[in-house]
Amino acid sequence: MIRHLSLSQRLTLVFTAILLLCAVAACSVQLYNSKQYGNAMVQRLSAGLAQQIVNSEPLLDAEGEVNRQTLKRLFDRLMTLNPSVELYLVSNGGRLMADAAPQGHLKRQQIDIVPLQTFLSGAAWPVYGDDPRSVDKQKVFSVAPVMQDGKQQGYLYIILQGEDLNALADNAWRQAQWSTLLWSLLLVALFGLLAGSMVWYWVTRPVKKLTADVEGLNQDSISAIRQLAQQTPEIDPANEVAILRNTFIELARKIASQWDQLSDSDRQRREFIANISHDLRTPLTSLLGYLETLSMKADTLSPEDNRQYLSIALRQGHKVRHLSQQLFELAKLEHGGIKPQLERFAIGELIQDVAQKFDLMIATRKLTLKVEVPRALPLVNADVSMIERVVTNLLDNAVRHTPEGGTVVLRVWQENEKLQVEVADSGPGVEQELRDQLFLRPSALNPQSARENRGGLGLLIVRRMLELHGGGIRLMDATTGACFRFFVPL
Numbered sequence: 001m002i003r004h005l006s007l008s009q010r011l012t013l014v015f016t017a018i019l020l021l022c023a024v025a026a027c028s029v030q031l032y033n034s035k036q037y038g039n040a041m042v043q044r045l046s047a048g049l050a051q052q053i054v055n056s057e058p059l060l061d062a063e064g065e066v067n068r069q070t071l072k073r074l075f076d077r078l079m080t081l082n083p084s085v086e087l088y089l090v091s092n093g094g095r096l097m098a099d100a101a102p103q104g105h106l107k108r109q110q111i112d113i114v115p116l117q118t119f120l121s122g123a124a125w126p127v128y129g130d131d132p133r134s135v136d137k138q139k140v141f142s143v144a145p146v147m148q149d150g151k152q153q154g155y156l157y158i159i160l161q162g163e164d165l166n167a168l169a170d171n172a173w174r175q176a177q178w179s180t181l182l183w184s185l186l187l188v189a190l191f192g193l194l195a196g197s198m199v200w201y202w203v204t205r206p207v208k209k210l211t212a213d214v215e216g217l218n219q220d221s222i223s224a225i226r227q228l229a230q231q232t233p234e235i236d237p238a239n240e241v242a243i244l245r246n247t248f249i250e251l252a253r254k255i256a257s258q259w260d261q262l263s264d265s266d267r268q269r270r271e272f273i274a275n276i277s278h279d280l281r282t283p284l285t286s287l288l289g290y291l292e293t294l295s296m297k298a299d300t301l302s303p304e305d306n307r308q309y310l311s312i313a314l315r316q317g318h319k320v321r322h323l324s325q326q327l328f329e330l331a332k333l334e335h336g337g338i339k340p341q342l343e344r345f346a347i348g349e350l351i352q353d354v355a356q357k358f359d360l361m362i363a364t365r366k367l368t369l370k371v372e373v374p375r376a377l378p379l380v381n382a383d384v385s386m387i388e389r390v391v392t393n394l395l396d397n398a399v400r401h402t403p404e405g406g407t408v409v410l411r412v413w414q415e416n417e418k419l420q421v422e423v424a425d426s427g428p429g430v431e432q433e434l435r436d437q438l439f440l441r442p443s444a445l446n447p448q449s450a451r452e453n454r455g456g457l458g459l460l461i462v463r464r465m466l467e468l469h470g471g472g473i474r475l476m477d478a479t480t481g482a483c484f485r486f487f488v489p490l
Helices: 007-044 047-057 068-083 114-120 164-220 221-229 240-296 303-334 347-357 359-364 384-399 457-466
Strands: 085-088 096-099 128-130 138-148 151-159 344-345 369-370 381-382 407-415 418-425 472-476 482-488
Touching: 007 138, 007 164, 007 381, 047 138, 047 221, 068 085, 068 096, 114 128, 114 138, 164 240, 221 240, 240 347, 303 457, 344 347, 347 359, 347 369, 347 384, 347 407, 347 472, 381 384, 384 457, 384 482, 407 457, 457 472, 457 482
Parallel strands: 369 407
Antiparallel strands: 085 096, 085 151, 128 138, 138 151, 344 381, 407 418, 418 482, 472 482
16 A cells, blocks of 8 residues: 555655654653652652651550551551551561551552662662552552661551552543643644645655656657756755756756767768768769660770770779778778777888888879888887778878879877877868868768768778777868878877
8 A cells, every 4th residue: 555655645654653653752751751750759758757657656565566456546547647658567578467458458468578678778769669459569658667676576668659649640640641642642743744844845846846857758758858958957966856856967968968969870871871872873873874875886886985985884883882892891890890900010111111002103193202200119009901091091182182293291200198190282172161071971961071072981981990999080270281190099
């Protein structure tokens, strides 16, 4: 049943139960202490009563025997003056020797003598002794030894709260209990209302508000998450509910950010597929067009036209093959299909080897290639083939975009715990509107990122290869031409 209660109902039930238990415990302690205090005061006020009677009244005759008639008159007189007391003459062993109890009121003829000795030894009050008119009750008392000829003959034992007083006390006690109970219930109700209001204001209300914000996830999750993410978290929260609310807001912000990233990634993927489809369709259309022309007019075309058409078709076929290979390679890099095989090698030697592959192209275009590699370079821990591919791609772009007679510079240096490599050319450079999207997937919806202006997927592949090594690449500002700089950690 409790499992089906709401948080506010559970808190109300718990607080009510705790207050009731506290009220019962407080009432019990209060009544017990009041009873103990009353008994102690009665015993303290009448502690010397038995001794006074022993000193002023002869309780034994000359032979040391109990004079019952004389003793009975004395007891009756004393109980008439103070009806709340009951007097008994007790032997040294605890047997009742004389009493003034009405017929049939005595329930036992033997009492425990230890409490009497405890009282006479000066113990703290209240001290309780056996009540001869009850089977098991104990009451406060006054006691004094009865001496004769220097010998103790027994005890004068006085019960300070007799039957009549007990009847009156029980009635008053019940009234006090009911009064205390009613006041306790009233206080429980008042303090329970106050505690409930405080709990509602500080706990239940914020939790309900947070629950209402989170419940919206079942209907329109992303809208509810965005609404929750737009809320302002509390600064230096002082309670768990506020901390929980701040945690939900932070979680909603992360989910909203990841949702935006996924949406943007999905948009880029769709645009990328559309653009690649366009890039593949263009050379394929050209290829098929020239092949159809050769097929339909093979007999009417001259040998020169045949060679020209075949050359164009072959060039378009190579373009399709190159673009498709780049596309497959990029897909493998992005989805973990290719892992770098790390080994230590000298990057200076690798750059010299890559530069030598471009000697013929540089000589043909009458370019100048400057390679600046310091001798004391540390070994780098990377994949040789990937780094070679990165340098080759960047150097190829630089050579192709540098006009005849231009200069290409390839520099390497160490900076902190990184090796920096820079490839610069004296070509036309990169247009300002293309700089922000140079290393992003091309979009068919953005005319500024058209494939013919950007080249192939080489820069995307370069960036991904460097990211797999923990490195990166960026386009530097240059007065002339383009300057690409990348780094790999040592």
